Amino acid sequence: MSVEHLLAAVVVLALIVFIGWWFLGKHEQQAQSAKQTAQKQAAIIKVHGGYSPSTVVLKQGVPAEVKFEMHDQTACLSHVVFEQLGIDEDLTKQAVTTVKIPTNEKKTFNFACGMGMFHGKVVVK
Ligand SMILES: [Cu+2]
CATH class of the missing domain: 1.20.5 (Single alpha-helices involved in coiled-coils or other helix-helix interfaces)
Structure with a gap:
């Protein structure tokens, strides 16, 4: 070469x-x-005779969504209420209802069905 x-x-x-x-x-x-x-996080909760899982854990500081997947026909579970967030969502309008959860601080958000019979919580930590 x-x-x-x-x-x-x-x-x-x-x-x-x-x-x-x-x-x-x-x-x-x-x-x-x-x-x-x-960078965001999402948790899915199935609604069918209750909430499964009934507790979800989210990471602080990462934008978060909790998606309620509706599989229940009863009026009892038709609404999900996050009292601390002033949220009352009708779950019967669509298959999946998305609720935005603030993650700026470590906190537990309780939720319940419209009549307060079924309960769950979203823990930010
Ligand atoms: Cu209920």
């Missing part, structure tokens, strides 16, 4: 490495920002 050939090979190799770095670098940045915007 002549010196010119070797030089050309080195230049081509450097170019490939540079292009690879350029694209990989951009990729990494995209993945990172996506992860940040996607």
Whole structure:
């Protein structure tokens, strides 16, 4: 191999490495920002003759949603009430009802059916 050939090979190799770095670098940045915007937590509670699970634990500081999946026909469980949050949701309107839970402080939010017969809680810790 002549010196010119070797030089050309080195230049081509450097170019490939540079292009690879350029694209990989951009990729990494995209993945990172996506992860940040996607940082949230969700818990699913099935409503069927009660709440299952009746207690969910959330991490403090991460935006949180509790999704109530309705599988119950009785009027008793048709509403879910978070008294501390001033929330009274009708669960019969859609299959899944999402309730946003504030996670800025460690706190326990109690919830109950509209008539206060079934209870559950969401613990932020
Ligand atoms: Cu009830």
